[in-house]
Amino acid sequence: MSILLPDMLISKITDISIETLKQRNIKGLLLDVDNTLSTHGGQKPLEGLLEWIGHMKSCGIKLIILSNATLKRVEPFAKKIGLDHISVALKPLAFGYLRGLKALDLKAKEVAMVGDQLFTDILGANIVGIFTIKVEPISPESGISFIIRRWLEEKILKRKLKG
Numbered sequence: 001m002s003i004l005l006p007d008m009l010i011s012k013i014t015d016i017s018i019e020t021l022k023q024r025n026i027k028g029l030l031l032d033v034d035n036t037l038s039t040h041g042g043q044k045p046l047e048g049l050l051e052w053i054g055h056m057k058s059c060g061i062k063l064i065i066l067s068n069a070t071l072k073r074v075e076p077f078a079k080k081i082g083l084d085h086i087s088v089a090l091k092p093l094a095f096g097y098l099r100g101l102k103a104l105d106l107k108a109k110e111v112a113m114v115g116d117q118l119f120t121d122i123l124g125a126n127i128v129g130i131f132t133i134k135v136e137p138i139s140p141e142s143g144i145s146f147i148i149r150r151w152l153e154e155k156i157l158k159r160k161l162k163g
């Protein structure tokens with residue numbers, strides 16, 4: 001089960017401080033989009049996101065979007081917030097993460113994945129040996145598959161907090 005657990009749990013991406021990253025020698029971040037940087041399918045950046053990105057870049061942190069969504073969904077948003085992107089990443093398969101590491105020109109141990117889903121973002125990053133940071137989804141999705149997934153995620157995370 002531990003392969004599904006994040007190394008760090010936070011409320012939102014803008015809570016990540018430069019000190020937190022420096023302490024762990026993290027030099028780059030792979031960023032999920034849906035429910036991490038914006039609402040699901042949305043084009044509006046999370047409040048404070050642009051300032052946070054500017055701060056991270058000015059401190060030398062490399063950033064790239066790693067999303068399972070289509071190019072059509074990801075590209076306009078990536079342009080809007082000024083980041084490179086990998087779409088149709090096929091998380092949790094290792095392939096997309098490895099492309100992300102190559103694009104950042106960093107090693108797995110120098111990078112963290114930031115995302116809202118245990119079964120894609122966190123699982124795949126753990127497999128590749130990338131530090132994992134889970135955010136709370138910006139807004140809950142509707143639909144039965146999401147409801148089941150969120151319910152399972154809550155059970156897994158509760159177990160972690162107890163242990």
Ligand SMILES: [Mg+2]
Pocket residue numbers: 032033034035036115116117
């Ligand atoms: Mg997501």
